[in-house]
Amino acid sequence: MAGLNKDTPTPQDITVHSASKVLEIAFSDGQTFRLPFELLRVYSPSAEVQGHGPGQETLQTGKRDVTIVELEAVGNYAVQPNFSDGHSSGIYSWDYLYFLGSKQDELWQDYFRRLQEAGVERDAPMPVKSGHACGSH
Template sequence: MAGLDKTTPTPQDITVHSQSKVLQVSFSDGSDFRIPFELMRVYSPSAEVQGHGPGQEVLQTGKREVGIVALESVGNYAVQPTFSDGHESGIYSWDYLYFLGSQQTALWADYNARLEKAGTDRDAPMPEKGGHACGSH
């Protein structure tokens, strides 16, 4: 069901902390994660961020202050946030939220390495969108 792994614990509570810019998710296995909105935004599972295949990922910058303005349920397996920068196409399954929460240290390290390789930093503005028009952006 849309990437939902049957072995992944399910959320027991989800709280949007607008001031501290974190999504707090408590899972059935006792795990409790505080996932920064910025991390969620730069690792959005959307085609806009992930591309349509390996090597097509779009490095996200300028997302440190991004907020979540709405959080909608998607069936019984995911949530879909609307971010303050207008991004709303990412659907975060329970297993993906668990992954983001449990792998934060490695994900931040990977993000910083990709920024360095690109010669930019996390606060740089996003470049203007090119002429890509697949309809999913």
């Protein structure tokens, strides 16, 4: 993803609300978004979730209770959350966070539609990839 568009609003304030599981972001244009951790996790911009091209996305499930353990700044253009399920490779640019916030309703609908099409439950555990040793969890 290219650098910041000069017109992109920048976050003035970012708050991790662990109890309610939302990331609250106040942008410079006056918009404030409350992004559920589950939405952030399901729409992680990482290759692990997005794949390497259209149609390669991995549908994420069982993320309703995921929390953000740590939130690291990446330069002055993005944040990298470390999620409680061990996922930490997603780098969320300001543009992407703004997109998630402004399109939140559509994104939820799209997510639920994809779950339905795949015939999987929102809370189903993620299938373990074969040949992927994951002894650290």
